[in-house]
Amino acid sequence: MTEARPDFHFDLHARSGRARAGVFHTPHGDLLTPVFAPVGTAATVKALTPAHLTELGASLVLSNTYHLYLRPGDELVRELGGLHAFMHWPGPILTDSGGFQVFSLSNTRKIDNDGVTFKSHIDGSAHRFTPEKSIAIQENLGADIIMAFDECPPPLDRAYNRIALDRTHAWAARCLTAKTRPDQALFGIVQGGIFPDLREESARYLTELNFPGYAIGGLAVGESKAQMHATLEVVEPLLPADKPRYLMGVGSPEDLVNGVLRGVDIFDCVLPTRLARNGAALTRAGRLNMKNAPYARDPRPVEAGCTCYCCTHFTRAYIRHLIIAEEILAATLLTLHNVHLLLTLMREMRAAILNNTFADYAENFLANYKPQVAKSPTPTSTP
Amino acid sequence: MTEARPDFHFDLHARSGRARAGVFHTPHGDLLTPVFAPVGTAATVKALTPAHLTELGASLVLSNTYHLYLRPGDELVRELGGLHAFMHWPGPILTDSGGFQVFSLSNTRKIDNDGVTFKSHIDGSAHRFTPEKSIAIQENLGADIIMAFDECPPPLDRAYNRIALDRTHAWAARCLTAKTRPDQALFGIVQGGIFPDLREESARYLTELNFPGYAIGGLAVGESKAQMHATLEVVEPLLPADKPRYLMGVGSPEDLVNGVLRGVDIFDCVLPTRLARNGAALTRAGRLNMKNAPYARDPRPVEAGCTCYCCTHFTRAYIRHLIIAEEILAATLLTLHNVHLLLTLMREMRAAILNNTFADYAENFLANYKPQVAKSPTPTSTP
Numbered sequence: 064m065t066e067a068r069p070d071f072h073f074d075l076h077a078r079s080g081r082a083r084a085g086v087f088h089t090p091h092g093d094l095l096t097p098v099f100a101p102v103g104t105a106a107t108v109k110a111l112t113p114a115h116l117t118e119l120g121a122s123l124v125l126s127n128t129y130h131l132y133l134r135p136g137d138e139l140v141r142e143l144g145g146l147h148a149f150m151h152w153p154g155p156i157l158t159d160s161g162g163f164q165v166f167s168l169s170n171t172r173k174i175d176n177d178g179v180t181f182k183s184h185i186d187g188s189a190h191r192f193t194p195e196k197s198i199a200i201q202e203n204l205g206a207d208i209i210m211a212f213d214e215c216p217p218p219l220d221r222a223y224n225r226i227a228l229d230r231t232h233a234w235a236a237r238c239l240t241a242k243t244r245p246d247q248a249l250f251g252i253v254q255g256g257i258f259p260d261l262r263e264e265s266a267r268y269l270t271e272l273n274f275p276g277y278a279i280g281g282l283a284v285g286e287s288k289a290q291m292h293a294t295l296e297v298v299e300p301l302l303p304a305d306k307p308r309y310l311m312g313v314g315s316p317e318d319l320v321n322g323v324l325r326g327v328d329i330f331d332c333v334l335p336t337r338l339a340r341n342g343a344a345l346t347r348a349g350r351l352n353m354k355n356a357p358y359a360r361d362p363r364p365v366e367a368g369c370t371c372y373c374c375t376h377f378t379r380a381y382i383r384h385l386i387i388a389e390e391i392l393a394a395t396l397l398t399l400h401n402v403h404l405l406l407t408l409m410r411e412m413r414a415a416i417l418n419n420t421f422a423d424y425a426e427n428f429l430a431n432y433k434p435q436v437a438k439s440p441t442p443t444s445t446p
Numbered sequence: 447m448t449e450a451r452p453d454f455h456f457d458l459h460a461r462s463g464r465a466r467a468g469v470f471h472t473p474h475g476d477l478l479t480p481v482f483a484p485v486g487t488a489a490t491v492k493a494l495t496p497a498h499l500t501e502l503g504a505s506l507v508l509s510n511t512y513h514l515y516l517r518p519g520d521e522l523v524r525e526l527g528g529l530h531a532f533m534h535w536p537g538p539i540l541t542d543s544g545g546f547q548v549f550s551l552s553n554t555r556k557i558d559n560d561g562v563t564f565k566s567h568i569d570g571s572a573h574r575f576t577p578e579k580s581i582a583i584q585e586n587l588g589a590d591i592i593m594a595f596d597e598c599p600p601p602l603d604r605a606y607n608r609i610a611l612d613r614t615h616a617w618a619a620r621c622l623t624a625k626t627r628p629d630q631a632l633f634g635i636v637q638g639g640i641f642p643d644l645r646e647e648s649a650r651y652l653t654e655l656n657f658p659g660y661a662i663g664g665l666a667v668g669e670s671k672a673q674m675h676a677t678l679e680v681v682e683p684l685l686p687a688d689k690p691r692y693l694m695g696v697g698s699p700e701d702l703v704n705g706v707l708r709g710v711d712i713f714d715c716v717l718p719t720r721l722a723r724n725g726a727a728l729t730r731a732g733r734l735n736m737k738n739a740p741y742a743r744d745p746r747p748v749e750a751g752c753t754c755y756c757c758t759h760f761t762r763a764y765i766r767h768l769i770i771a772e773e774i775l776a777a778t779l780l781t782l783h784n785v786h787l788l789l790t791l792m793r794e795m796r797a798a799i800l801n802n803t804f805a806d807y808a809e810n811f812l813a814n815y816k817p818q819v820a821k822s823p824t825p826t827s828t829p
Contacts, residue, residue: 112755395495
């Protein structure tokens with residue numbers, strides 16, 4: 064075991080190719096990396112209790128600054144002892160900066176070089192985020208890892224990425240200056256879309272500011288998988304080896320394996336929890352829509368061999384019944400399964416890295432996994 | 447400990463006034479009475495896992511024949527091993543007869559002396575229940591306690607109760623004849639509204655048929671509390687002391703105490719689970735609407751001194767936040783609390799009966815409890 068060091072030090076234990084196994088020390092416990100963070104947008108990982116998260120072996124939970132600022136309000140969370148106490152999660156928490164959500168309100172927000180004015184999606188009220196405001200909110204929330212306020216532009220638009228990158232860099236420096244709490248690690252976010260020169264510029268600029276960790280932002284928002292992988296391969300060698308790297312918003316099983324293959328240490332995504340509430344199960348072979356009629360009389364578990372509470376206690380027929388009857392338990396059981404799968408994959412990947420067998424592990428996994436069919440039409444083989 | 451006797455024998459251990467403490471032996475375990483059964487309408491106690499029910503110390507769970515017949519279908523439940531296996535509840539289960547739900551479809555059902563024709567609330571399809579059909583469905587479901595198919599008329603309508611009672615009695619005899627499984631106990635249901643002579647007639651008729659347990663039906667459906675209590679006082683002495691008595695559909699804290707005071711052994715009600723999903727908490731002092739604004743910054747637990755998972759881990763402010771944000775966890779935590787309270791009250795009442803201190807217990811409880819204000823206007827004190 065590693066000695067407790069709640070100082071945001073990152074110990075790199077092993078490499079297997081570019082894949083890394085390490086430990087990131089936080090005030091609320093050690094993160095064994097690579098790690099996947101389930102998302103608790105509004106201070107709850109939807110459909111689970113904190114006791115469920117502990118049973119699942121979750122270590123890091125992400126929560127959203129934009130949502131908590133609007134409701135119940137970051138001042139209220141602070142009054143009640145901060146986010147850990149409020150949601151009763153004793154382990155490490157990461158909050159995003161609020162930027163991603165605010166920029167996605169594309170019809171109601173206005174960006175200037177100082178910050179962003181936007182309207183609440185709840186009641187239409189007007190609000191303004193600046194780098195300083197984002198840090199102040201995140202300090203009220205009190206997560207272990209907090210994020211620089213950045214702009215996440217469309218990844219294929221070079222001209223816009225050029226403009227946004229300067230803003231993101233200026234804001235990163237302002238966040239560092241604004242930050243006051245020593246018990247929070249502020250991560251910088253590398254932007255630059257799919258453009259290697261912009262990514263390189265961003266990585267170099269942010270590295271000089273000496274953050275305790277670096278996120279790779281602006282991916283999984285419209286580019287192809289090949290473009291995502293190429294961008295990770297550009298950025299990874301530019302980041303300091305002794306700091307954790309966080310790929311934001313990524314969390315399908317194949318993306319996790321491909322990310323770890325390319326040196327990523329931390330991931331988060333709403334995918335396992337959102338799919339569960341929509342009646343879909345993640346498995347090592349691909350996704351299952353549990354609403355489908357063939358499951359109505361299926362006595363098998365959702366995924367054969369899975370050791371989660373859902374798969375060791377219930378049949379596909381029961382899960383489908385719960386979905387059709389719109390029972391809350393459907394969401395809970397599928398969320399338990401989906402999160403269990405992703406956390407298990409992370410633990411398996413860590414073990415494979417420590418054994419230096421990760422290349423085989425990744426190859427085997429990806430050979431057996433059938434990714435979700437892309438929404439865009441697949442080109443036919445005829446010219 | 448009582449020796450395991452899965453034979454539907456009822457051992458009466460103690461009396462305290464009319465209140466009784468006993469054990470009812472079923473194939474899936476002993477029921478320590480008095481007992482409250484949470485309701486799992488569609489083969490799930492809404493918002494809880496079976497593991498939660500075990501943690502809460504639940505022993506008996508009720509499920510609904512009408513709902514399971516329509517969806518997923520009783521044949522399918524039988525194929526998958528019966529209701530215990532399907533919903534993974536290892537303890538005793540009780541199913542109702544389907545009659546109450548069918549009769550409540552007042553616009554689409556037609557009653558004759560042989561049975562009831564009705565339309566599904568899901569898709570409008572036509573169906574027919576008879577005593578024999580209800581028993582066949584309940585045998586497919588496989589609960590430990592099953593109920594006779596009866597008619598539950600408006601409790602204040604004497605003329606209609608007179609007609610319905612003859613039908614209920616004829617149907618009770620047909621249910622006994624139709625029943626084939628030796629591992630299920632069929633309970634008869636005493637009807638007769640608020641009319642002592644009809645209740646007496648019903649109790650005498652059904653007692654002669656020698657059921658292993660008796661329900662008191664037709665209460666908590668429109669009569670006053672005083673009328674409910676008076677009816678219980680009429681029926682109780684007429685029922686054999688060596689058989690359990692089940693008051694159907696009753697489950698507010700004050701009604702449980704008042705029922706036990708009048709010799710009832712088994713209760714069920716959707717109240718704790720339904721209130722929870724509507725954001726209301728049951729407490730020993732009365733109900734709390736957790737949505738109310740004063741709870742927004744309240745750092746106290748839902749109920750001081752409560753040992754449930756909700757009250758030992760979360761604040762009223764957090765619960766209110768979850769309700770306002772429409773998070774599933776609100777329903778789960780409040781359901782845990784409400785069911786915990788009712789199950790704890792049952793355990794306390796059993797202990798008080800065994801100590802022969804139940805009269806004091808009931809008096810103290812009722813003196814401190816503020817029942818929900820009735821929906822009908824309260825008479826003013828001026829004439």
